[in-house]
Amino acid sequence: MFFLSRIGSYTWKSTWGPEYHQSIVISLSGLVLASLLSFGKLSIKYLRFNHLTMTVIRQLLVRRNRILDRDEKAAMNGVDRERVEEAARLEGLTFENALERRKGFRYLY
Numbered sequence: 001m002f003f004l005s006r007i008g009s010y011t012w013k014s015t016w017g018p019e020y021h022q023s024i025v026i027s028l029s030g031l032v033l034a035s036l037l038s039f040g041k042l043s044i045k046y047l048r049f050n051h052l053t054m055t056v057i058r059q060l061l062v063r064r065n066r067i068l069d070r071d072e073k074a075a076m077n078g079v080d081r082e083r084v085e086e087a088a089r090l091e092g093l094t095f096e097n098a099l100e101r102r103k104g105f106r107y108l109y
Helices: 002-010 021-039 042-074 078-091 095-102
Strands: none
Touching (some): 078 095
16 A cells, blocks of 8 residues: 555656646545555455465466576586586585575575
């Protein structure tokens, strides 16, 4: 609901100036709607929608991480594999631990 109260900050068109009445109305409308959602029965529907949205986003991030893992394993050919094995030997790690340390960017969820 925070985004509803912040929507007015993006509606300050220079052509509406110098009083910006339209922008003030938009900002106040967002604030009133956010207040109604937080105190009224609409908040329950919003929370259900928000939970569904977050579940979908989380599943997308999990899927992207799996794709990143698959691509890294596919790229582990001769030269890269030798480098990881050498690093594991020098650091006293197993090959699997060295692979885990080599992982690049991952999405947090």
